[in-house]
Amino acid sequence: MINLSDIKKTFNTGKPNQVVAIDKLNLQINAGEFVVIVGSNGSGKTTLLNLVAGNIIPNSGSITIENNNVTRLPEYKRSKWIARIFQNPLLGTAADLSIIDNFRLAALRTQSKGLAIGKNAQFKALVRDKIATLNMGLEDKIEQPIGTLSGGQRQALTLLMSVMDTCKILLLDEPTAALDPRSAENVLRIADDLIKEYKLTAVLVTHNLKDAGNYGSRIIQMGEGQILKDVAGEEKYNLKQNDLYDWFG
Numbered sequence: 001m002i003n004l005s006d007i008k009k010t011f012n013t014g015k016p017n018q019v020v021a022i023d024k025l026n027l028q029i030n031a032g033e034f035v036v037i038v039g040s041n042g043s044g045k046t047t048l049l050n051l052v053a054g055n056i057i058p059n060s061g062s063i064t065i066e067n068n069n070v071t072r073l074p075e076y077k078r079s080k081w082i083a084r085i086f087q088n089p090l091l092g093t094a095a096d097l098s099i100i101d102n103f104r105l106a107a108l109r110t111q112s113k114g115l116a117i118g119k120n121a122q123f124k125a126l127v128r129d130k131i132a133t134l135n136m137g138l139e140d141k142i143e144q145p146i147g148t149l150s151g152g153q154r155q156a157l158t159l160l161m162s163v164m165d166t167c168k169i170l171l172l173d174e175p176t177a178a179l180d181p182r183s184a185e186n187v188l189r190i191a192d193d194l195i196k197e198y199k200l201t202a203v204l205v206t207h208n209l210k211d212a213g214n215y216g217s218r219i220i221q222m223g224e225g226q227i228l229k230d231v232a233g234e235e236k237y238n239l240k241q242n243d244l245y246d247w248f249g
């Protein structure tokens, strides 16, 4: 699904403050995998997501998505495959617009899955049904400006909006870092459900080792722009939180 081959990314190249953010990295992510990425500050996690999303271009190496070479393809041209959720719940939605209008915008941007704009009443009913599945009581607030909602509510809606379009890949960059523990738990559970429902390939960057243990089918630890550990399947399932702490020993 996603293939990164011999990727190198440096910032401030040739200057005294040059940083090698990603160093000769090879990574293959299969369709349907849910990969959790952990690693110390500055180890290259966000840079890796940026490279996949296309808002930065590598110095060398190649990136393919579904066998299409996207190495130099700009971000907007990769959006047919990729949706991305950021740490800040304010990103990704238009605060002054109602929930329903935000969904309308999202549906206009791409061909949404089962969400033809069509007749107004029909569209509203569809969105209301989808929002009801979040179990947050937001289906009765669809005319309310999205900016009036809490960070957790907003993040859950952003997730729903992004997975309902054509995307096959969901990139989650510390999506719950700005949320209280209960909202964080709720949003990650919703993300996990949506990933399964829409059979997405997902990458989650997190500093929360409990979440890293509980979610995903594969876990990768990054260090200094390289992959230090890569554990999948049963071995991932059997990893205890303490084992993960030891990785950072």
Ligand SMILES: Nc1ncnc2c1ncn2[C@@H]1O[C@H](COP(=O)(O)OP(=O)(O)OP(=O)(O)O)[C@@H](O)[C@H]1O
Pocket: 011, 012, 019, 020, 021, 039, 040, 041, 042, 043, 044, 045, 046, 047, 048
């Ligand atoms: N735009 C940039 N300009 C210069 N240096 C950058 C830029 N983006 C990232 N870096 C550097 O690249 C390295 C990797 O950064 P990156 O943000 O990918 O790390 P990270 O693992 O996501 O860290 P954190 O856990 O703190 O979010 C760091 O040394 C960082 O300072």
